[in-house]
Amino acid sequence: MQTIIAKLITNYPYVGAFILFGIGCFTIIVNSNLLKKLIGINIMESSIFLLFIAASNIHGGTAPILDPTNPEAVYINPVTTALMLTGIVVSLSVTALALALIIKLYRLYGSMDAHVIFMKRNEVQNSGSHNQQ
Amino acid sequence: MRNKNMTHRTILRRVFSVILLILSLYIIILGVIELPPYGAPDNPVHNYVAQRYIEDALEDTGVLNMVTAIIVDYRAYDTLIETTVLFTAIMAVMITLKKDPSKN
Numbered sequence: 001m002q003t004i005i006a007k008l009i010t011n012y013p014y015v016g017a018f019i020l021f022g023i024g025c026f027t028i029i030v031n032s033n034l035l036k037k038l039i040g041i042n043i044m045e046s047s048i049f050l051l052f053i054a055a056s057n058i059h060g061g062t063a064p065i066l067d068p069t070n071p072e073a074v075y076i077n078p079v080t081t082a083l084m085l086t087g088i089v090v091s092l093s094v095t096a097l098a099l100a101l102i103i104k105l106y107r108l109y110g111s112m113d114a115h116v117i118f119m120k121r122n123e124v125q126n127s128g129s130h131n132q133q
Numbered sequence: 134m135r136n137k138n139m140t141h142r143t144i145l146r147r148v149f150s151v152i153l154l155i156l157s158l159y160i161i162i163l164g165v166i167e168l169p170p171y172g173a174p175d176n177p178v179h180n181y182v183a184q185r186y187i188e189d190a191l192e193d194t195g196v197l198n199m200v201t202a203i204i205v206d207y208r209a210y211d212t213l214i215e216t217t218v219l220f221t222a223i224m225a226v227m228i229t230l231k232k233d234p235s236k237n
Contacts, residue, residue, distance in 0.1 A: 004166055007165075007166045007170075008162070008165065008166065010170045010171055011165050011166075011168055011170065011171045012171070013171055014165045014168055014171065015162065015165055018158060018161045018162065018165060019158070021161075022154050022157075022158045025154060025157075026150065026151070026154050029150040029154075030146075030147055030150055054171060055176070055178050056178060057171065057172050058172055058173075058174050058179065059172035059173070059174075061174075064186075064187065064198070064199040064200055065197055065198045065199070066190070066191055066197040066198075066199070074174070075187050075199070077178055077179050077183040078183065078186055078187065078190075078199035078200045078202075078203055079182060079183050079186065079203065080178070081200045082200050082203040082204050082208070085200070085204060086211070086212075086215060089215055089218060089219060090218060092219075092222075093218055093219060093221070093222030094222075096222050096223070096226050097222050097225050097226055097229075099226075100225070100226040100229040100230050101229060103229075103230060104229050104230065
């Protein structure tokens with residue numbers, strides 16, 4: 001048990017990343033407000049960025065910018081940073097598209113709540129079938 | 134309105150999702166224990182790929198910043214086509230938010 005806790009303390013950035021992931025997942029499941037769901041998705045994305053950036057770290061290392069005056073310098077891994085730059089672009093695109101869809105839904109139904117939108121859709125469908133009869 | 138919405142079903146759903154999340158986080162934390170120690174220089178992440186970028190980036194590209202060298206030189210096509218992702222997202226946003234001209 002003590003070794004498990006010691007390992008968790010050594011890996012504290014990973015634990016923090018997965019706790020952030022849990023918070024984002026909880027936000028998505030519990031809230032019916034679409035904007036809050038989007039915030040939850042963004043928290044989950046941030047947790048993945050944190051996981052990757054933490055994995056690239058070396059104790060005592062510097063940022064991966066070559067320093068000609070100090071040839072002995074230890075540089076951290078530049079690959080994960082480059083990957084996460086790509087990930088940030090994707091997350092930005094997803095957020096922009098989701099916001100646009102939420103605005104469209106708000107214009108159509110007058111609400112951002114998923115339950116309210118669902119009820120209004122059902123009402124519209126039921127009244128439509130009545131008119132056909 | 135807010136209290137009226139907090140029905141029995143909502144509370145039950147909340148409790149159920151908390152239990153589900155704690156269970157899944159427990160499994161994930163079990164995986165974190167098996168991960169290599171944070172910040173150690175001999176982690177599997179720091180393999181020959183990163184080593185090559187760190188050692189040869191200046192000769193190959195002439196850029197001091199290795200992240201810039203990877204993004205704009207080694208993976209230039211990736212970055213170039215990444216702008217397509219942004220372009221598609223902007224196009225989708227503009228199509229979604231366009232007002233219907235037949236309604237006016």
